[in-house]
Amino acid sequence: MANEIIMLCFLAFTFIGCYLVAASDPKPLQDFCVADPTSSGIVNGVSCKDPLFAQASDFSFSGLHIPGNTSNSVGSKVTPVGVTQLPGLNTLGISLVRIDYAPWGINPPHTHPRATEVLIVLEGSLLVGFVTSNPDNRFISKVLYKGDVFVFPIGLVHFQQNVGKVNAVAIAGLSSQNPGVIPIANTVFGSNPSIANDVLAKAFQVDKTIIDQIQGKF
Numbered sequence: 769m770a771n772e773i774i775m776l777c778f779l780a781f782t783f784i785g786c787y788l789v790a791a792s793d794p795k796p797l798q799d800f801c802v803a804d805p806t807s808s809g810i811v812n813g814v815s816c817k818d819p820l821f822a823q824a825s826d827f828s829f830s831g832l833h834i835p836g837n838t839s840n841s842v843g844s845k846v847t848p849v850g851v852t853q854l855p856g857l858n859t860l861g862i863s864l865v866r867i868d869y870a871p872w873g874i875n876p877p878h879t880h881p882r883a884t885e886v887l888i889v890l891e892g893s894l895l896v897g898f899v900t901s902n903p904d905n906r907f908i909s910k911v912l913y914k915g916d917v918f919v920f921p922i923g924l925v926h927f928q929q930n931v932g933k934v935n936a937v938a939i940a941g942l943s944s945q946n947p948g949v950i951p952i953a954n955t956v957f958g959s960n961p962s963i964a965n966d967v968l969a970k971a972f973q974v975d976k977t978i979i980d981q982i983q984g985k986f
């Protein structure tokens with residue numbers, strides 16, 4: 769009996785362990801693997817440059833103090849620091865973004881297919897939220913102020929809105945060197961080629977002319 773309980777615990781821990789590993793990038797098998805974007809090798813990530821040639825500049829990025837330009841239709845700008853901008857992040861399962869928001873600007877509903885996101889507000893106040901998966905689709909949201917931190921679990925649709933009269937700034941860490949982003953509106957209404965309007969009309973339970981109108985914006 770005791771042995772069976774130990775075995776069950778072992779299986780449970782094994783399963784949880786596997787789940788945690790699967791929720792972020794694969795763990796590295798060496799100190800680092802600085803991305804070599806010129807390599808023709810196809811790997812899960814980016815090929816490594818010879819570690820002997822790695823330099824401090826491979827592990828650093830400058831300019832995140834510079835506000836992003838929020839003069840656009842949504843009033844926000846994401847400045848990413850992923851493996852493309854910081855080659856030393858390759859295989860390490862982590863990255864960063866700076867997000868700037870004009871007053872009432874939004875970072876529209878989107879998901880990250882490969883990362884959980886933890887966000888800290890540096891300036892201003894943000895309404896943030898995410899929606900749980902089916903069947904509940906529960907909307908979990910909160911207004912954050914300077915110094916507040918919020919986590920968006922991997923894969924879930926989430927957004928932020930500046931609810932103050934001044935600019936807002938946030939920094940977010942993501943559990944992937946390349947989190948990816950799927951903006952809901954752009955992917956559904958702005959795909960190339962377009963999804964047929966009768967498909968979207970039935971999905972959204974509206975007239976096709978409304979779909980044409982939305983598709984025209986992307």
Ligand SMILES: *[C@@H]1O[C@H](CO)[C@@H](O)[C@H](O)[C@H]1NC(C)=O
Pocket residue numbers: 837838839840
């Ligand atoms: C910000 O973006 C807008 C729209 O693209 C552009 O007109 C403006 O010059 C940009 N401002 C700066 C400071 O780059």
